[in-house]
Amino acid sequence: MPRFSEDTLSNWTKPPSDSEETKLSNSERMIRKAINEDPVLSDKSTEVFGQGSYANDTNVRLNSDIDINVRYTGGFYFNLPEGISREDFGLTSPSEYSLNEFKNDVYTALVRKFGTDSVQRKNKCLTVLGNSYRVETDVVPTWNYRRYNKSGGYVLGAKLKADSGESVVNYPKQHIENGKQKNSETNRRFERLTRIYRKLRYKMIDDGFPVGDSITSFLLECLVWNVSNSILNGSDTWQERLKGSIVHLYEHTKDEDKCDEWDEVSELLYLFRGNRKWAKSDVNKFLVDAWNYLGY
Structure with missing residues (x-):
């Protein structure tokens, strides 16, 4: 006999409760507000959007979590096909503003909004601790990333750089x-x-x-x-x-x-x-x- 009944499995298919959903929404709204109101980042081109299980609506009851991508859109990293040079596509030199600097600016904005004790800097993200109003939130600072094909078209992804030096590219919106x-x-x-x-x-x-x-x-x-x-x-x-x-x-x-x-x-x-x-x-x-x- 199976360990779990059909009723139990059916219950597992349900999304977070209304109270959990409210705390998830509060977290996303407060992160966006922290970025938009920051004196440094408010002058830069950014977008803030949910990703992972929260955005994909696959998070579960009593284990709700949230990832927020804060992406810099004022520049981009890129990957070119073999045999193609930067000049072939008219690409300029990389911006003097770096992904590391962007992560530092996002960290400063979050500390300004939530306080030093509520923000933890981790290798690949910045974690805003939860409370009775919001859930714990991983904020992922990224840059636009273009993966070009030989015709000059590209798909747009996101690149993050860990404090350890590792770079990671993914495609959250396509996901x-x-x-x-x-x-x-x-x-x-x-x-x-x-x-x-x-x-x-x-x-x-x-x-x-x-x-x-x-x-x-x-x-x-x-x-x-x-x-x-x-x-x-x-x-x-x-x-x-x-x-x-x-x-x-x-x-x-x-x-x-x-x-x-x-x-x-x-x-x-x-x-x-x-x-x-x-x-x-x-x-x-x-x-x-x-x-x-x-x-x-």
Whole structure:
């Protein structure tokens, strides 16, 4: 008999409560206000938007979190195709204003708004601590990033630079739009099944089952993204959808060739290629552990 009933799984599909949603909205509004009212940043071109599980509507009850991207749009970093020079596309020299300076300015703006004790500088983000009015919020300072093709067109992403020197490029807005599309194609089952996986991860950790640090909420969302729509739409219960998706993901991640072409939700970065925090073997082990934990 499965560990969790259909009613329990159905409950896991629900978004945060109204009170949690209010605190999430308060956090986003206050971050935006901090940036817009700052005497330095108010004179610069920026945009502030939610990303991650909050923006993708896959966060879960009692574990609501929020990521806010503060992106500098007054300049951009770029990547060029092989054989193409900066001059070919008429690109000028990089701005004297740097990503590190931008992160410093965002930190100063947040301290001015929330106070030194409420803001923590971390390697890749700035964390504003939560209280009774708002949730803990990770603020990610980034710059516009253009990935050019040979014809001179480009896709627009976001680049951050960690204090350790590491650079990370991602495509949060494309992620959000693709998630909305899959939600539409699956009668919102994509976001709901993602919530089940996220809640399952929390429950396994709470009950002492081994869950590696590489099994992140972001990774779980990308894995559900790669589950066939027929599994989401062709089953009548969440128990069947969860079992079917675990089988699908397990079968594909145990074979090197079956998931080598899998993408993140943005469809602009491979899920398993390159220097990733996770490996196929990590995912495959998690799926086996989850199957056993669920009592299937």
